[in-house]
Amino acid sequence: MQYTFTINLIEILEMTTIVDDNFSQLNDFLHGKTFSKIFILVDENTHEYCLPILLGNLETDLSFEILEIEAGEEMKNIQTANQLWEILTEMQADRKALIINLGGGVITDMGGFVASTYKRGIQFINIPTTLLSMCDASIGGKTGIDLMHYKNMVGTFTLPEKIFVYPKFLETLPFKELRSGFAEMLKHGLIADKSHWENLTAIQKLDIEGIIPHIKTSMNIKQNVVEKDFHEKNIRKTLNFGHTIGHAIESLCLEQGNPILHGEAVAMGMISETHLAVLEGLISQEDAQTIIENIQRYYPYLDISDFNDEDIFGLLFNDKKNTDSKINFSLLSGIGECTFDYQCSRKNILESLNFYRKLNDFNLN
Numbered sequence: 001m002q003y004t005f006t007i008n009l010i011e012i013l014e015m016t017t018i019v020d021d022n023f024s025q026l027n028d029f030l031h032g033k034t035f036s037k038i039f040i041l042v043d044e045n046t047h048e049y050c051l052p053i054l055l056g057n058l059e060t061d062l063s064f065e066i067l068e069i070e071a072g073e074e075m076k077n078i079q080t081a082n083q084l085w086e087i088l089t090e091m092q093a094d095r096k097a098l099i100i101n102l103g104g105g106v107i108t109d110m111g112g113f114v115a116s117t118y119k120r121g122i123q124f125i126n127i128p129t130t131l132l133s134m135c136d137a138s139i140g141g142k143t144g145i146d147l148m149h150y151k152n153m154v155g156t157f158t159l160p161e162k163i164f165v166y167p168k169f170l171e172t173l174p175f176k177e178l179r180s181g182f183a184e185m186l187k188h189g190l191i192a193d194k195s196h197w198e199n200l201t202a203i204q205k206l207d208i209e210g211i212i213p214h215i216k217t218s219m220n221i222k223q224n225v226v227e228k229d230f231h232e233k234n235i236r237k238t239l240n241f242g243h244t245i246g247h248a249i250e251s252l253c254l255e256q257g258n259p260i261l262h263g264e265a266v267a268m269g270m271i272s273e274t275h276l277a278v279l280e281g282l283i284s285q286e287d288a289q290t291i292i293e294n295i296q297r298y299y300p301y302l303d304i305s306d307f308n309d310e311d312i313f314g315l316l317f318n319d320k321k322n323t324d325s326k327i328n329f330s331l332l333s334g335i336g337e338c339t340f341d342y343q344c345s346r347k348n349i350l351e352s353l354n355f356y357r358k359l360n361d362f363n364l365n
């Protein structure tokens, strides 16, 4: 017998709220609930820049504890998860405890994972503080940690109770982090909405004034895809465009102790995978050129000349989308259209990596 599981669109859309300056939507949510205790997970930066804003507006009689981890992808691992499970145990967090994940994608992935496994699952909400987590990571229920240097190898599909988005958190976000999140927004346009892509690429200077008006569209694209295929059996794989090669490069950089930002890796992966789509006859040269030139406008060239092809293939062969020992790509068939489960020849994959290696640095930033 086959079971299918679909989440109701309304459920996902209602899960996400853009909050006002008083966080009244968050306070309303908390007032109606009987949590035993609240744990707010932060990293050192969101502790400094975002927690004071949140606490200044939080209206609740419930007691809360702050759990802080160091910032960075290097922390998204089993050791950190273990420490958090231990702290929750020592503090006698019960099944009615709530975790508030206040941070970027590392915090929402990690906090969601810890919450979804502790005592077989306690409730959590996401309050994203980076562009990347507002538009992508806080939405859709993928939680997880890296294993060795393989990205997101252990995790769960578990939705938060709510996602509260406060775009003004972006005011303190460093430019590189803003640009990293912008890569996932470009991805949303490329896989699903040509006009979103055109609006984003019309932005001449990447700053929050230019980007904030487009956040909601990216959130909606992600929500719509997730609603159709929560467990990534089919169309959700399109959200992985740029990530097959991107994750491999991100993992290698992490392993070498030279981490790059997730969005930087995705930008590189989108260029390489767009060329791969040309080699496979999926997309026109003209569309590919537009895509690649625009991504190059925003992102610095990543020097992967020293990366060994076999190391890259080793990682590609462990990609979570693979089946039957075959690498499954999500490739563009046009601007705003994406295929998935697409298998390419080794020759073309190598050529797409070499295409990237040969690109000049046209970065304007």
Ligand SMILES: NC(=O)c1ccc[n+]([C@@H]2O[C@H](COP(=O)([O-])OP(=O)(O)OC[C@H]3O[C@@H](n4cnc5c(N)ncnc54)[C@H](O)[C@@H]3O)[C@@H](O)[C@H]2O)c1
Binding pocket: 043, 044, 045, 046, 049, 050, 071, 072, 073, 076, 103, 104, 105, 106, 107, 109, 129, 130, 131, 132, 133, 136, 137, 138, 139, 140, 141, 142, 143, 151, 152, 169, 170, 171, 172, 173, 174, 177, 180, 181, 184, 262, 263
């Ligand atoms: N679950 C998903 O669907 C999903 C989607 C995309 C990415 N991800 C994951 O998300 C992670 C990347 O997320 P990220 O880019 O948000 O990284 P991040 O969480 O590491 O945050 C980036 C940096 O910005 C700092 N920061 C956060 N908010 C700030 C603020 N308002 N002001 C100043 N500094 C602030 C953080 O401390 C950190 O140093 C990766 O691990 C990636 O795999 C998950």
Ligand SMILES: O=C(O)C(=O)C[C@@H](O)[C@H](O)[C@H](O)COP(=O)(O)O
Binding pocket: 136, 140, 142, 151, 152, 184, 232, 236, 239, 240, 243, 320
């Ligand atoms: O939500 C999804 O599905 C995505 O693929 C979004 C990606 O941007 C994100 O990086 C995700 O964590 C990648 O998923 P993974 O399953 O390849 O780890």
Ligand SMILES: [Zn+2]
Binding pocket: 136, 184, 243, 262, 266
């Ligand atoms: Zn991503």
